Amino acid sequence: GDSVTQMEGPVTLSEEAFLTINCTYTATGYPSLFWYVQYPGEGLQLLLKATKADDKGSNKGFEATYRKETTSFHLEKGSVQVSDSAVYFCALYGGATNKLIFGTGTLLAVQP
Amino acid sequence: DTGVSQNPRHKITKRGQNVTFRCDPISEHNRLYWYRQTLGQGPEFLTYFQNEAQLEKSRLLSDRFSAERPKGSFSTLEIQRTEQGDSAMYLCASSLEAGGPYEQYFGPGTRLTVT
Numbered sequence: 001g002d003s004v005t006q007m008e009g010p011v012t013l014s015e016e017a018f019l020t021i022n023c024t025y026t027a028t029g030y031p032s033l034f035w036y037v038q039y040p041g042e043g044l045q046l047l048l049k050a051t052k053a054d055d056k057g058s059n060k061g062f063e064a065t066y067r068k069e070t071t072s073f074h075l076e077k078g079s080v081q082v083s084d085s086a087v088y089f090c091a092l093y094g095g096a097t098n099k100l101i102f103g104t105g106t107l108l109a110v111q112p
Numbered sequence: 113d114t115g116v117s118q119n120p121r122h123k124i125t126k127r128g129q130n131v132t133f134r135c136d137p138i139s140e141h142n143r144l145y146w147y148r149q150t151l152g153q154g155p156e157f158l159t160y161f162q163n164e165a166q167l168e169k170s171r172l173l174s175d176r177f178s179a180e181r182p183k184g185s186f187s188t189l190e191i192q193r194t195e196q197g198d199s200a201m202y203l204c205a206s207s208l209e210a211g212g213p214y215e216q217y218f219g220p221g222t223r224l225t226v227t
């Protein structure tokens with residue numbers, strides 16, 4: 001079945017460091033891909049999305065490119081801030097499913 | 113647009129009791145989803161509705177779980193004879209099914225603790 005694999009955390013970075021969180025997927029067909037973020041004590045928020053191969057999703061300085069050849073959707077940010085500390089979830093929708101399938105999440109801790 | 117709301121935000125119950133949660137989706141959204149999230153894991157799909165029709169249920173949704181969406185508006189999730197393993201965050205999401213990309217917007221969740 002469809003699945004998402006994320007790099008395990010926690011990821012600890014200093015402010016202004018470069019961030020990469022790896023995400024790969026297995027899916028039938030052509031799913032849409034998403035990154036959601038969960039700040040401490042808050043609900044899941046959609047961070048960015050991409051609907052087809054080579055699409056780049058971007059929001060709040062974060063970017064991810066839908067790579068069909070490597071079945072990947074890695075999240076990147078050039079300069080993280082303390083306020084980016086949160087849990088990040090990669091997810092897919094579509095292919096053989098009418099629901100979001102999430103990875104296990106990656107905790108990011110940014111230190112001043 | 114006030115977003116997806118869920119009530120209650122927290123529920124503590126004793127094993128064996130029944131509990132009911134409510135979700136109010138974004139008003140124009142015709143799809144409504146329920147997910148369950150346990151500590152350190154990503155959300156797992158439970159069930160979804162398109163308008164008032166329940167179209168899919170996960171194998172995670174045992175016979176003790178039932179969900180409804182009367183009139184295609186708000187939804188309720190009931191758990192009968194709760195067990196300690198039911199302790200989790202229950203998330204509701206809604207989306208507008210109008211050609212994709214099927215973005216789902218989540219509520220704040222209901223945290224259930226079964227003692």
